[in-house]
Amino acid sequence: xxxxxxxxxxxxxxxxxxxxxxxxxxxIAIGHAHLLTHTQLEVEHYTLAESEIPKEQARFEAAIAxxxxxxxxxxxxxPANSPPEFEGFxxxxxxILDDSTLADAPRELIAAxxxxxxxxxxxQAEALIEQFERVEDDYLRERKADVVQVVERVxxxxxxxxxxxxxxxxxxxxxxxxxxxxxxADVILFKQHRFASFVTDLGGxxxxxxxxxxxxxIPSIVALHHARALVREGELLIVDGNSGVVIVxxxxxxxxxxxxxxxxxxxxxxxxxxLKTTRSATLDGTRIELHANIxxxxxxxxxxxxxxxxxxLFRSEFLFLSRGALPSEDEQFEAYRKVAVEMKGLPVTVxxxxxxxxxxxxxxxxxxxxxxxxxxxxxxxxAEPQMFGAQLRAILRxxxxxxxxxxxxxxxxxxxxxxxLQLIQEAKASLDAQNIPYDREIQVGGMIEIPAAALALNTxxxxxxxxxxxxxxxxxxxxxxxxxxxxxxxLYDPLHPAVLQLVAHIIRxxxxxxxxxxxxxxxxGEIRLTRVLLGFGLRQFSMHPAQLLSVKQQVLxxxxxxxxxxxxxxxxxxxxxxxxxxxxxxxx
Ligand code: PEP
Ligand code: MG
Numbered sequence: 001x002x003x004x005x006x007x008x009x010x011x012x013x014x015x016x017x018x019x020x021x022x023x024x025x026x027x028i029a030i031g032h033a034h035l036l037t038h039t040q041l042e043v044e045h046y047t048l049a050e051s052e053i054p055k056e057q058a059r060f061e062a063a064i065a066x067x068x069x070x071x072x073x074x075x076x077x078x079p080a081n082s083p084p085e086f087e088g089f090x091x092x093x094x095x096i097l098d099d100s101t102l103a104d105a106p107r108e109l110i111a112a113x114x115x116x117x118x119x120x121x122x123x124q125a126e127a128l129i130e131q132f133e134r135v136e137d138d139y140l141r142e143r144k145a146d147v148v149q150v151v152e153r154v155x156x157x158x159x160x161x162x163x164x165x166x167x168x169x170x171x172x173x174x175x176x177x178x179x180x181x182x183x184x185a186d187v188i189l190f191k192q193h194r195f196a197s198f199v200t201d202l203g204g205x206x207x208x209x210x211x212x213x214x215x216x217x218i219p220s221i222v223a224l225h226h227a228r229a230l231v232r233e234g235e236l237l238i239v240d241g242n243s244g245v246v247i248v249x250x251x252x253x254x255x256x257x258x259x260x261x262x263x264x265x266x267x268x269x270x271x272x273x274x275l276k277t278t279r280s281a282t283l284d285g286t287r288i289e290l291h292a293n294i295x296x297x298x299x300x301x302x303x304x305x306x307x308x309x310x311x312x313l314f315r316s317e318f319l320f321l322s323r324g325a326l327p328s329e330d331e332q333f334e335a336y337r338k339v340a341v342e343m344k345g346l347p348v349t350v351x352x353x354x355x356x357x358x359x360x361x362x363x364x365x366x367x368x369x370x371x372x373x374x375x376x377x378x379x380x381x382x383a384e385p386q387m388f389g390a391q392l393r394a395i396l397r398x399x400x401x402x403x404x405x406x407x408x409x410x411x412x413x414x415x416x417x418x419x420x421l422q423l424i425q426e427a428k429a430s431l432d433a434q435n436i437p438y439d440r441e442i443q444v445g446g447m448i449e450i451p452a453a454a455l456a457l458n459t460x461x462x463x464x465x466x467x468x469x470x471x472x473x474x475x476x477x478x479x480x481x482x483x484x485x486x487x488x489x490x491l492y493d494p495l496h497p498a499v500l501q502l503v504a505h506i507i508r509x510x511x512x513x514x515x516x517x518x519x520x521x522x523x524x525g526e527i528r529l530t531r532v533l534l535g536f537g538l539r540q541f542s543m544h545p546a547q548l549l550s551v552k553q554q555v556l557x558x559x560x561x562x563x564x565x566x567x568x569x570x571x572x573x574x575x576x577x578x579x580x581x582x583x584x585x586x587x588x
Contacts, residue, residue, distance in 0.1 A: 021224035023244035029197030043118035063157035310347035312542020332394035340402025377410035399439035449473035471521025535567020
């Protein structure tokens with residue numbers, strides 16, 4: 001272990017270089033880097049005055065001493081019935097605590113870089129964690145968790161209970177957040193700020209972190225792999241969200257070029273606003289409904305500003321993240337009612353809880369062996385009928401105040417759907433018994449996002465009022481690529497012939513059955529795919545509000561008969577090159 005524990009920070013040169021990742025939200029940001037440490041080790045960051053250094057070092061030493069005393073006290077009073085590993089575990093923690101990389105290196109960072117103690121410790125820990133992640137040996141690699149626990153103990157001694165993403169030292173608008181990884185709950189916290197951009201090492205293009213990043217409507221990039229290690233605090237960055245490139249310490253000419261591009265991008269955005277009142281229809285006048293995806297009631301104004309025809313997907317689980325307890329039925333009712341009222345009679349599609357996989361209640365970690373295939377979404381709700389019942393009652397109560405629809409995620413068997421419909425009936429009956437009003441005609445739809453549901457479509461369309469295609473999960477499960485894993489992010493491909501076949505099959509099947517169908521996955525907001533979906537017969541799209549007007553622009557210029565012909569050809573080939581050619585012709 002000793003060989004791994006070396007001080008990782010050496011003096012830096014102001015060198016310009018680029019890092020490539022996956023652009024998930026377009027536009028160009030220019031600003032200064034603010035490094036976020038490991039999510040578990042989030043702390044306040046500030047720079048000390050020269051004169052404060054000795055006091056800060058003493059504070060750090062005192063915290064190390066407190067942690068050592070705590071561990072020693074635990075080791076002395078090990079309960080008789082403790083597992084035998086307990087003693088070994090405490091000794092290991094004492095050893096980590098006494099190792100010079102944790103005990104001494106932060107002291108040096110406090111002096112050399114004038115960082116506050118928490119920042120120095122977490123920066124050092126971050127570097128150590130990364131070293132552990134690179135170790136081949138499984139046992140040693142897993143010791144990373146012990147390092148985190150020891151650091152948490154010292155942080156606790158320093159600050160009391162640590163937490164919450166701290167505000168950066170610069171003005172928000174000038175700040176580019178650089179993180180190794182962020183959870184969806186972290187990103188939700190960013191909604192309180194107006195950062196210029198954020199970039200992460202991990203994550204795939206359709207992970208919920210990425211989807212939220214898109215909803216912040218700032219240029220963002222994921223899957224940069226080593227940005228957090230390569231970029232230094234305060235360095236000047238250009239983030240090009242269109243091409244997925246970060247330029248670190250750009251020279252004057254590059255900076256000038258990107259400032260120009262940034263202005264052009266802003267100009268384009270302004271021009272798009274003119275389309276707000278234009279009717280959404282193809283060249284031959286066929287009406288295309290463009291709805292918005294939202295995470296929180298606070299997102300409604302943006303949906304309205306971009307003239308959404310309704311809310312096609314309200315990811316209700318975001319009400320449940322970043323908090324200690326589940327929101328009560330009343331609190332949920334208020335949130336759903338607020339959205340329904342503010343949408344003034346336009347449809348609001350509330351998706352029932354899609355927790356599990358990469359979204360968890362506060363403090364809970366991914367614990368299932370394979371969370372994306374585990375107890376997620378409707379599976380979790382059916383396993384927790386009380387929690388689900390409260391949500392269903394809240395949605396039904398809110399339906400009295402606008403046009404709400406219920407959307408059930410992750411259906412794979414008709415049995416799940418029958419059970420859900422039964423629970424909805426029970427929720428209605430309980431409201432009837434209390435004379436509480438609700439919309440008796442409320443529509444119930446299902447998300448088709450598992451290949452099994454796509455292939456057995458009719459069993460679902462027979463029982464549902466509408467369906468919505470979750471292409472993010474459909475692609476994840478069809479291509480067997482974890483949405484959150486940057487190592488397979490390059491395999492995400494909405495143009496894979498199997499994906500196209502499935503999406504077309506669902507749209508055409510639903511149209512044939514006379515059941516309204518929408519796409520609410522990220523494919524719906526990708527303008528290069530708008531015509532593909534139109535050609536498959538899609539007439540309703542739901543996407544993040546910021547994408548609505550560019551998709552509308554694409555719709556307005558679309559010739560349906562040409563698009564239909566090319567889409568049919570696409571379904572007759574499984575050659576990627578040919579598919580690409582057809583796509584280019586469609587978008588020419
Ligand atoms: C999807 O899977 O495409 C979808 C819209 O739902 P989510 O991204 O929230 O899983
Ligand atoms: Mg999904």
